[in-house]
Amino acid sequence: MAHCERASKPLLQCLQKTYTKGLPGLQLQSTRAFQTTALAREEVQTETKSQPFYRAPDPELVTNPRLERQLLRQGVAPVGSRRRRAALSDSLNIPFEQLPYQCFQEARKVLLADREEKLRDITSMREKIARLEALTTEQAGGEQVKKSKLRAMELHLDYLKVQADINDPLVKRKFEDGQGDMSKPIYRFLADRKWREYRRKVLVQRITQMKVVPDVVQSCDPTLDTKLYFGRRQIQPGEFVDSKASTEAPKLDVQMFEGGEKLVTIAVVDSDVPNVEKDSFDYKMHYLAVNVPISAVNTKVDLGQLPTDSQVVLPWVPPVAQKGSPYHRLSLLIFEQKESQSLDFAAIKAKEKRRENLHCRTLQDRYHLKPIGAFLFRTQWDDSMYEVMKSIGYPDAEMELRRKRAERLPYKRRNPANMR
């Protein structure tokens, strides 16, 4: 499919150009209600069309070797093979929506009629909501009733918004090309569906198999697509991360699938700090930031670049694993703050000073947090770990953990009388 997408992208663009240029009457009929990009493209088109082709050759259509060389000298590589470019320049350039196939056109009519109906539903639902909001609580029948009614209506409105566009082939194409606008509910819906098909399943499997869920938080139902980068390298959930790579704080790509903005708390916890005296494991908070704003369009969060005076409570500490210790799970958790209200940063900063044994469950109880996203990577002893330990002044850098020999079972002498 990737090849197809790449191959047809220029074709589509090319088609759209001629479409906007040549058939203004038809454009009126089928312009999307919220697509504003066509106009801008038209302007660009008019500018470039004033020159002849050999002056400004299009890298997607150029077939002449001399023009190609000229383009290359300018630093623009022609797109695709010459054969393909020739085919593109020879094609009829009919826009996708006007392709002369009878069944397709009939299908489009059905879909457009359905869309019109859905749009009417949306407007009527909006009016209903406005009417209900205008009512006082007594008229609506109580606080709870009004609230639940509004909630149901808004859910239905979202559903209608998605349904209005879900049958549009151009929306599908745009989403597959990765050009979907996440501020629109349809693209969020498609992205969510795609995430749940595979990536979320992998994530949930990793965090349950590696016991993040009972060890760090009680339960977690991820609704955010989280990607983690150390430097430029993307980390898969549960991957072992080189100690040198993890000295710097990671970057996050948090994709929300709901509209609006949310304030979240981000915590990175190591749940496998060995404790030799107790013969068990401790917790350590490697990073804690509160009041981090995320939304569907604002997805990038660089943990190292967050403002330290208003968000970062505990700055990043590189994860370390002593020589011989079992691997350390570093779980990154994204908590939703209650009703997206900001927490009191100064109070938290004053209170949460100790990193050791600061449990996520405690934080959840104190600040009413709810986990909505999780991620996991692991650390173990590697060649550069000792240097990392030295550079951060880790006290037990020169201590190695060795397996304790298990005591044997006491020798039980069989009863000789029985044996005889």
Place this chain on the structure above:
Amino acid sequence: MFQSRGVLAPFRALERAIAPSTLRVASYSTSILSSQRPILSAITANSTTASSSTTLPRTNTTRLLSPSTPSLLTFLTQQQVRHASHASQGTANRHSRDPAGKRLGAKRSAGEYVVPGCIIFKQRGTKWWPGENCGMGRDHTIYSEQSGYVRYYLDPERHPKRKYIGVVFEKDGKLPTPRNAVTRRKLGRVAVRFDPADLPNRQPQEQPQSADLVAEITEEGTTVGSVPAAAVDEGLQFRPGYMYREANWSIGRIAERAGVTADVHSRKNRWLAWRRRQARRDRTAQMKSLKRQKKSGRKAKN
């Protein structure tokens, strides 16, 4: 149809074989064969008409006719062959089908103290599943992975029907633990100081040293660690196994140091292969002949 033919066939043969000798037999021993006489006479009488009498007692006939007609004897014994399926009925107690017990079942009961690797349950298939701090072997044997006390339990939250075997750390610990409770683990390690100079990337200019495993017995227990091996130039070293010798890896490199090079083996060079094979055969033949000489020499001495 089928039956009559099957019954008839032996009689035809019988008839052919007996014809010259029956009369003689009858005349020899009339007193012994008094009971058989009417039947025999019936046979002789029927021989011409070839009609069958089905009531011939076959065993008696064989006994009667055995000395005189060997061909008939073999024929009749063929008729009486016993197949393998019938032979197995012979043994009364069926020892061959009753194998020894496999000593399956619980090896440690609930509440018993176990150490890592201790076998708790032997089974065929998964009658029991490994729970907390337990593992399952290749033949579904349940063994403990931590030292503690054995628990046999059900965990409906995990699986509605499976029975589990687990190990808890305390004598009065309980299983199953709640689903959302923090897992209880033990570190099971001791902290030992190590020399950072041994780390591989600390001194990259140094040659990577080979190491030998040595066991160190202290009060806490035995720890197994590695010590750096001595350099090759220093001669023979005292090695594990109580001998002064070179390290194994350096023995393996003797040829390399001596500059011995072997020809690259080519599969297509059948001429060389044939010569080698021939040489090997010659050598074997020589050795064999030497052995034979030795043996014969010894025999001659004796």
Place this chain on the structure above:
Amino acid sequence: MRTTLSPILASLANVFRIPLSQTASRPAATAALSRFNGSSNESSKKSTTAAAMSSTRQFSTTSALSKRKGGYQRPDRRITMIRYFLHHPLTPRPLRFSRNRFLRHWTIHRAWHLFQAQQRRAHHLELERQWHAMRAACEELRTGAGDGGKLFRKSMIKTGIFKDLFPIEYGRLQTESPSSEGWNHDWKRMK
């Protein structure tokens, strides 16, 4: 050892080049088998050997292992079945479209499903409307007829409906609408 072998399975095995381990214990069965396969065997042998030469690699990762153990082993039966059904002429071929064509196909597919859903919904609504209308009429009969609901009660008595005769409308298959050609006036009873 395969002692019982249905002729269908045997012919399948012949088609998919599964060697049969025929034993001499049942010469009659093998003879029958060979007679059964005989005609197709000779004709297909040449073509199958050519195909086998090209496809020496099985769809399996264990081929090397089986080779090492020595001797030819029968390919996995599941693979045989998959191959059978994949290449069966009744199996529809996979849709391999260019992107635009796929999108067109998808559009038509969605529209068709949408249309069907709309029809289903309309039909459902119509049934609902009819039901409510009948209910309202009955209610009217019960309360508005002025006879204290006697007529309604009489009409609601359902006893004896199926006793003497079977209702004629159940004599044929019930359809949504009359047939397209209506009444066949030329029909005559057969003699």
